[in-house]
Amino acid sequence: MVFSSHEEYFKSLSPVIQALMLSIQQKVETLLPEVTRCISYQMPAFRANQHVFFYFAAFRKHIGIYPPVTKDLALINVLQPYRGKKGNLSFPLDQPLPLELIGQVVMAFYREYEAGTRKR
Template identity: 85%
Template sequence: MAFSAHGEYIKSLSPEIQALMLSIQEKVETLLPEAMRCISYQIPAFRANKHVFFYFAAFKQHIGIYPPVTKV
């Protein structure tokens, strides 16, 4: 399934996992109010200044949080 928004992705999860994902989303938005929601690699992500800086996704046994890998 292709997702176009955080809400679509989160609604596809079980209610228990939805609550955890919403908690993560809320924390990011509280700490970084300038962050914009987006979908990247078919998972929820946040971008600022045109760059994705945070990805998060739910799996069967865990929730993953991923910073982007960039070369300096």
């Protein structure tokens, strides 16, 4: 299925997963009200200054967040239980969603892109 908006993507999910995805969307928009919603790689994403900097997607057993955090070593340490082999984050659906931690990830990505230290 091809999605053209966050809303379309969310409608394809169960109500429980929809609520989790909406909570992530709200967290991003609360922290960074100037960013724009978009779909990239068929995932909900956010764009700032013409560059997509944050992607999130629902899977059968987890919510994934992309790309990997690469610069903030303290944050990488805290994220260790959620990091996959390539550093992408995977939050299991059978555990509470750590929204404050996800907010820290969002801000780390945003700062990296704004500072030009992350590949665009």
